[in-house]
Amino acid sequence: MKNIHLIIFPFVFLLLSCAEYRVSTRFVRSFDSVDSDSVIVLQQEAVMPSSVDTIGTVTVKSTLLKSAEARTILSAAVAATAEAGGNVLKLTKVDYRDHPEVSYHVMAVAARSSGEWQPEQSAICMPYASLLPYEERNLSVSELAEYLRKRPLRNTVSLTVGFDGLCSDVTYPGNMYGFRGGLNWRAEYYHCLDLFAFGFVYDGAYSSFANDYYQQFAYFGPQMMLHGHIAQRWRLRFGAGLGYCMLQDNEGLNHGIGAELCGGIEYLVSRRVGLGVNVHNITGSISGEKGYFLFDNDGRWLLHRFAVTAGLNIHF
Amino acid sequence: MSRILYLLMSFIVAGIVASCGRAAYPLVSVDVAGLYPEKNVAYKFLDNQIDSTDYWVIGTFEADLEAARSFNMALDAVCYKARKRGADCIVVREKVVDPANGKLVAVRGVVALLPDSIHEVVRRNIQMGLE
Structure with a gap:
């Protein structure tokens, strides 16, 4: 008793x-x-x-x-x-x-x-x-x-991880790929105003191919967003950004400019902690000569990446 | 042994960080009698910028400027504490100068509420405060 x-x-x-x-x-x-x-x-x-x-x-x-x-x-x-x-x-x-x-x-x-x-x-x-x-x-x-x-808390850090899809043509010796899945990880910080938010995003992705070929991608840039509540514990956000992107594979490192569109939905577990699912698309223009990509006449390769990630949002 | 060293180092680093933080932020005290809901913004005024009949005093403040990087930074810290204690504005009434070197060492004043009748006017016209 x-x-x-x-x-x-x-x-x-x-x-x-x-x-x-x-x-x-x-x-x-x-x-x-x-x-x-x-x-x-x-x-x-x-x-x-x-x-x-x-x-x-x-x-x-x-x-x-x-x-x-x-x-x-x-x-x-x-x-x-x-x-x-x-x-x-x-x-x-x-x-x-x-x-x-x-x-x-x-x-x-x-x-x-x-x-x-x-x-x-x-x-x-x-x-x-x-x-x-x-x-x-x-x-x-x-x-x-x-x-x-x-009333939103003014600062948010978001850490997510998920699936990444490379949607551009890429050729490695012996194989040609039109689509390849991979791993995506993402860190965001943004400062929120009532309707708008602005901040920085880091996005990384890794795809592996046959015969030990791999491709590692990173994007970093500022981001503008629209965000708001749709229900008591649910929030939506849409954003766009322009930034620097980097692509590395077995042959070397290439750089370029990327543009990003993203959207996400978040469930607020508490006022400060939320669980979010993000969908984002990055289009990058990679320049260089190293690598097995299908560079056009200007020495550029247009890259499309699509990713779905999920993770933790911390508001403070 | 390594754990003890690690703890010791952590304390030393924390102490350095804390003292840097202490140096970066001025010592301010805000004293408010009563209970007032916290505000989203508090305006800054010098005594000659607002008529004393245009605000209701609810408390006092004092800022030690020796630890502050600038006068405005000290007042920002006061404003933060004042609005958390429910004040609409702060009014600087006294600047304390060190006679030895003529340096401003402290600021004193009052924290106050703004009546509805002038709140809108303040928001539109006098919001600049000391900026």
Whole structure:
């Protein structure tokens, strides 16, 4: 029997720790719920007017393992107050912890004014909606949560590996190939704006042929992308880029310019980690004389590579 | 033995990196009383660039410029901390100069909220701040 406790206790502890914060309320009276945006937030220094009746207390605490930002904590306290019909939230205690991450513990009194009280707006007495960032003032609490959820983290590193297909004609002694499969690996970094992203991509590929012939390809260049959410946990992206490409085989090294088109879909396991599948096509113009490629009269060989890769995207 | 050496070397390298980082980023402190949701941007002003009736003070800041590479870099660090604590702007009120060499050694000021009425104006017209 004791063993059950040993299992249940860590399980419950982990469950509680997964939430960003915990809300505890104690209301002695409640009314019809009101709009969260209109709840007046009184800071600690503010004096509660006598015409306002206390209806209960609200406590919001960051959990042990996760920290919650001020916006999350305050919106939770305001939402609890509004749900109980309170239109005033008076903060009584604010604990601020800066390390290792910012987190807050808040105790507050929920109250309801009769309507006669017309507070003068100041830094210590403001409607909740006015405390939000200017760009988000007109959003409801649920819309704000949606906004915050959809707001992308600004930097992404993507590491993927997958199948590569060489779609250009290539001839090695004794064999001619129109298509050859291989291995592809890819590393990307991009900085995201709301709709656009720009960054760098490194793409490598390896194909082997009969009689120990091989071909190693690398592409490196800047990339522009369009990206966005299509569902709560799904994101799409399309990009294009122009860069340097390099091709090495048994005979030597050749260089050229390449252009890339790519698209991808990503499933967000968490806000910071996603699993993605990418499809990309690289067209390169390789110049040189070394190698067994079908160079044209200008000494160039047009290369097409198509690849499907899957891997990890890390957002920060 | 090699593990101990490896650990020791790691500590030394970490110490060097940390001290370089410490030198690159100025010491700033932002003190805000109360709870304000973090903002996406915080504007920088000198005291003479904005009227004191146009903002609501919610706290103070101090930046030690001796560790900073530049004045603007120090203010950027203040802005970052200030917006995380919910401020819309910072206003530089005092520049502390070392009398021995005339060098700027610290900056003090307030962090504040911008009322709706002037927020849009600020965003459009005064956004340049100290840049």
